Amino acid sequence: MLENNGGILLNIEDLKVVYKTDLETVEAVNGISLTVMKGRTLGLVGETGAGKTTTALSILRLLPSTTGRIERGKIEFNGQDLLKLDENMMRVIRGNQIAMVFQDPMTSLNPVMTVGDQIAEAIELHNGKMPHEEVNRRVENILQMVGIMPQRRFEYPHQFSGGMKQRVVIAIALSCEPELLIADEPTTALDVTIQAQVLNMIKDLRDRLGTAMLLITHDLGIVAQICDDVAVMYAGEIIETGTVEDIFIGDWRHPYTAGLFNSLPDLRSQATRLKPIPGLMPDPSNLPNGCVFAPRCGNRMDICEKEHPKTVQKAQHRLSCHLYATGENPRRRDVT
């Protein structure tokens, strides 16, 4: 792991999560390990179904109780294993120390309560009873901070646009000054100019409050602009992780990560054809033996279909791929 042990806020080790229904067992998260350092932002990237949301819900212990189950692993927050806490203690952690923002702001807002009252409720929940004027002042501050006129506190969520709602949700999440903010695709539903407003606000508040963040996204652009560290998730596994520099310009590159970059149309040059990754992510109720990426990989070797690759590490850059396990490490340009 990382040398600087004092700096670790969240440490997940060998986490395995399944959804069990009467029809099948979905192996949504398969023995992942990741670390969020104090004050840093980790981007968790991957395509639909990779297991990102499941990871986030596991941290907060909010998996659907009937089907979702954590089979093994450790989730340490400030050195304390969250999986060992009882529900009462978890409730204290949620909202106070770890806050979560979802893609759809309406999952977090109450449609029949004014926006101002909802912010006030969050403030009082966190700080205990306060004089009325003090609460009002803080509500107005928060709205101002996220660029919404304080007069609009008397309005209901449906009177706000998507971007405004998401800003309110983020403001509420940050109003209790959590140590960790988990944001699950917070801007995916927004238009690009509104996304830019929300991202700027997140960056601003994060820097001001020193909040650490787990930012879930499928957008490598957002990762490049906002994150310090990156974990790339594929079919329930973290196949590569490191600093943004490791992932974007480092010597090593996992073939899947390379495929993601090759799939992006480039804004600055126009190639006539894109280089997509062929095929589809495997069905998590029926995962391949060996490397999970093997069926789609252009660098596939015989061993890839038989053995699960081990994780190799250089400083904080880690990846799981047989190409790198031989000792003669390929450079990123050799990976297709």
Next chain:
Amino acid sequence: MQEKNVPLIQTIDLRKLFKLKGGVMLHAVDGINIEIASGETLGVVGESGCGKSTVGRLILRLIEPTSGQVLYDGQDISKFRGRQARDMRRNMQIIFQDPYSSIDPRMSVIELIAEYLFIHRVFKNKIETFNRAAELMDMVGLARRYANSYPHELDGGRRQRIGIARALSLDPKFIICDEPVSALDVSIQAQILNLLMDLQEEFKLTYMFVTHDLSVVKHISDKIMVMYLGQCVEIAAFDELFENPLHPYTNALLAAIPEPDLSRRNKEMKVIRGEVVSPINVKPGCRFAARCDDCVETCRERDPELIETSNGHFVACFKLKR
């Protein structure tokens, strides 16, 4: 007549106003003039609600314009009757963002792909029709083993391939692609974009490609139109638009894209204030004025006209006259 220069699709001052409760008018599309030459792709970008899909529906005559015209091969489509109207319906097709919302979920893949062939009685019998549908599956890269599957059993990429096969089934000349890749993951999005470009080349298709994603639109388009609140604010060749964006809104859009490039990491993301409002009872003046840093008095008083600043590059902004 120099027939070569007649665009395949042209709109003249196309307008669609929706009447809402209380008699207020919503200007969904407010005076759009476009020309798409045969074999070309016109990209249409803009934020949610700016009228992109409405332009598409007007061109296909799925809705009636309030005023203005749509010309197909130089002829006003509202005047088409009988055979001409039927041909036009075959020649102009649409692919939606979520093909699921536009198809009958109880039909199997092959039935869905054969649906238009049956409706238009293209073949004399069932066997020929299904053979053609199977060919279409090959064409869009959908393995024949999915012929009897139902769309809900398939992933988004394959569902989109069904939508594309349906659109292609009647050998159209023109296809409106309305956010066809917006709901897909990037690796699948790239597969579908390549497919659309290959099909265009093979069948000499003409596209109008609607999207909110600027990198996608740049990749696929010859010309790009930027829309804001029902109007065209800028239109230019794809490279010209990106190298020399002139309208403040185009610049704002370009500046707002988070680029997957570390060298731009520390540049301040330029953010424009405010948001798109709905185009209800619009006042005269530039629709972008309230969000624009370059706004002066004139901008709030009069509508800026589209002016040609260089060959084929049109911009509607008073700044250019100053």
